[in-house]
Amino acid sequence: MTKAMQNKYYYINSEDRLSKEELLFFKNELEEKKEKIQKNLDKTTKELNANVIGDPKDEADHACLAVDNLTNNAIVKEQYNTLNQINRSLNRIAMGTYGVCNLCEETIDIERLKVKIFAEYCVSCREVIEKQR
Numbered sequence: 001m002t003k004a005m006q007n008k009y010y011y012i013n014s015e016d017r018l019s020k021e022e023l024l025f026f027k028n029e030l031e032e033k034k035e036k037i038q039k040n041l042d043k044t045t046k047e048l049n050a051n052v053i054g055d056p057k058d059e060a061d062h063a064c065l066a067v068d069n070l071t072n073n074a075i076v077k078e079q080y081n082t083l084n085q086i087n088r089s090l091n092r093i094a095m096g097t098y099g100v101c102n103l104c105e106e107t108i109d110i111e112r113l114k115v116k117i118f119a120e121y122c123v124s125c126r127e128v129i130e131k132q133r
């Protein structure tokens with residue numbers, strides 16, 4: 001067993017890990033977000049398609065789309081991005097690694113997770129990573 005693995009087991013069993021209730025809270029939050037984004041994406045995709053075939057539902061939609069299709073695509077991209085992050089986080093919850101720093105494997109502070117629900121690094125590791133960029 002490598003040292004990193006030992007650390008992981010240690011932290012997974014340690015008491016400062018998120019409780020089942022806390023994990024459930026984040027899971028619900030994530031699933032809610034996911035649902036919203038999927039609805040949004042469905043809507044945006046329909047609007048984009050409507051624009052392509054030149055048959056918008058009403059004038060306002062048409063004007064809005066005509067103004068900047070690029071913006072719309074950027075929003076779609078952003079939403080897919082967020083969706084990916086949500087799926088990653090949900091996966092981490094399922095694997096039991098949610099709330100554990102990817103780098104040092106310390107438990108990420110719950111207050112930080114409440115602000116940044118997709119956080120995969122603790123504050124100090126995040127700082128190190130950002131400095132490297």
Ligand SMILES: [Zn+2]
Nearest residue numbers: 101104122125
């Ligand atoms: Zn860390």
